[in-house]
Amino acid sequence: MNWLNFIYFLSAVFFILGIKGMTDPRTARQGNFIAAAGMVLAIVGTLLRKEIVSYEWIIIGFIIGGTIGLLIAIFMPMTRMPERIALSHSFGGLAASLVGISEYYRHGAEMGNVKIAAIGFEVLFGSITFTGSLMAFGKLAELIPSRPITYRFQNQSNILLFFITIFIWIYLIFNPSASHLFYAMVLLCFLVGILIVLPIGGADMPVVICLLNSYAGLAAAATGFVLGNNILIIAGALDGGSGFILAILMSKAMNRSFANVLFGAFGAISEELKQKQDEFYAGKIKATTPEEVAYLLENARLVMIVPGYGLAVSQAQHVLGELAKYLKSKGVDVKFAIHPVAGRMPGHMNVLLAEAGVPYDDLLELEPSNNLFPEADVAIVVGANDVVNPLAREDKNSPIAGMPILDVDRAKTVVVIKRSLAPGFAGVPNPLFIKENTLMLFSDAKQGLQEILNSLRGTVSRLH
Amino acid sequence: MEQSPVGGIIIGLYIFTLAAFLGYHLITRVPPLLHTPLMSLTNAISSISIVGAILVAGMKHDKFTTALGFIAVIAASINLFGGYAITERMLRMFRGRGIR
DSSP: OHHHHHHHHHHHHHHHHHHHHTTSTTTHHHHHHHHHHHHHHHHHHHHTOTTOOOOHHHHHHHHHHHHHHHHHHHHSOGGGHHHHHHHHHHHHHHHHHHHHHHHHHHHGGGOOHHHHHHHHHHHHHHHHHHHHHHHHHHHHTTSSOSSOOOOTTHHHHHHHHHHHHHHHHHHHHHOTTOHHHHHHHHHHHHHHHHHHHTTOOGGGHHHHHHHHHHHHHHHHHHHHHHHTOHHHHHHHHHHHHHHHHHHHHHHHHTTOOHHHHHHSOTTOOOHHHHHHHHHHHTTOOOBOOHHHHHHHHHTOSEEEEEEOHHHHHTTOHHHHHHHHHHHHHTTOEEEEEOOTTSSSSTTHHHHHHHHTTOOGGGEEOHHHHHHHGGGOSEEEEESOOGGGOTHHHHOTTSTTTTOOOOOGGGSSEEEEEESSSOOOTTOOOOGGGGSTTEEEEESOHHHHHHHHHHHHHHHHHHHO | OOSOHHHHHHHHHHHHHHHHHHHHHHHTTSOGGGHHHHHHHHHHHGGGGHHHHHHHHHSOOOHHHHHHHHHHHHHHHHHHHHHHHHHHHHHHHOOOTTOO
C-alpha cells in the first residue's frame, strides 16, 4: 500500500504543476501533458492494487468511454465548446454519484456517521451536477428553449425541495440504515438539478457552467473522503476551486450576484418592452453598406473588433480572422477586445479567434481595450450587444447598471454588425445604436464580414 | 489509511483546505485568454474519480455494484480521454505573434 500512496502523491504534484503551466500560453501545452502524465500514474497504480481481481469490466468501460470521449474531442466544433464542457461536468457528476451509491448499497447500514455524511455529500453534489449539467447542455444546444422557463412559486418550491434534500441528508447521518430515504434523496437531487437550471437564461450560462464545474469538483473531493483517498481530495479541491473562482469572475463581469443569476430569471423579454424599443430607435438609426465599411477600414490606422456570442452562432470566426489578416497586410493595426462574458463560457471567444489564426497578442482584455478605444479609428461590434451598452455606465436604473462594458462608443466610428434591432439578453434597448458616430450594418455576422472582405479585395484589385 | 474514521476525515480536511488555497492562488494567475482550456483541463483532472470507479468495478462485488462501477468507469473515462485530448486540441491553436 505504501508504494501506491507515493504514486498518488506524485500524481498530485503533477496535477498542480499541470495547472501551473496554464498560467502562461507558452507553457500551457506542457502543463496539459504533465497533468495527463499524473493521471496515467494514478490509474496504473490503482490497476496494480491487489484488491482489483477482475479487469474485464474496467477494460470494456475504458474502451467505450475512451472512444466516446476522443470522438467528442476530435469532432466537436470550437463554437460548441460550452456544450462539450457542460456534458463533461455531467459525466463527472454521474461517476461520483454512482461510486457513492455503490458504497452505500454495500455498507449502508453499518456505516459510521462520518462516512455516511461524506457519501451523502458526494451523492448530493454528484447527482445535482449530473442532471443540472444535462439541462445546461440542452439549453446551450437549444434542445430546450434557452430563455428562462418560469412558473409561479418557482424559487420558493425549488428552495423548499433543496432544504428537504438537505434535511434527508442530515437525517441519514444519524440513521444510516434508512435506505429508502437514501435513494429518495438521490432522486430528489436529480430533480433539483433539473429545476434549478430551468429558470436560467442562455447568456447567464457562463456563471452556471462555472458553478456546475465547481460542484463536480466538490463531488470528486467527497469521493476522496469516502474512499480515504487523498489524490481525489486534492484533484477535487483544485477543480472545485477553479470553477468557483471562474464563477466569481463571471458574475463580477456582469455586476450580478450568484443569487441574482440563479433565481433572477434574467432575460425574460416582454411584449411591452419591444414596443417601447421601437419608439426608442425610431428615425435615429443610420444604416450602412459593406462597401462603406470597407472604405472606412481601408483608411483606418487602428481597428478594434468586439466579438460576441453571435459570432459563434453564425460561425463567422474564420471570415473575421481572414478580414483581420487582410487589414494587417495592408498596414492597418487590428486588435480584438474581449469581454469576459462574451460567449457562453469563460474564454470562449479567445478559443474561437485562436482557431481562426488570430495571434493571442492581439486579443485584449477589458481594461487594455478600454484604454485603447479612444485611439481607434473604427470599432466593429460583431454579434455582441449588452457588453457594449453604454446604459451600464449611464443609467442607474437599468438592469445592466454597473456592469463593466467595452467603451466602443469612444472610438471615432462604430460599426455594429447585427441582423436586426432585437434587444440583447438583458432586454434593454442599446443607445449605442443611435449614437452620432455609430453605423449599423444589418446582416448576419458571417455574411456581413464576407461582403466587407470581398469589397476590400475588390477595391484593391481595381486600383492595380 | 487505517486511522480512526474521524482522524482520516480531519487529515482529509487539511489536505482539501491546503489544496483549495493553492488552487486559488494558481488559478487567479491564469489569464482569461486560457480560461476555456483551464476549465477543460481541471475537468480532465477531476476525472481522477475513475480511481473510485475502478475499485467498484474491479473488486468482484455483486452484479448490481459491478454494473454501477462499470457505468462510472465509462462516464469517467469519457472525461479522462476526451478532456486531455480537447485541451491539447485547443492549446495547439493558440499562437503568439511571429510564431507560426
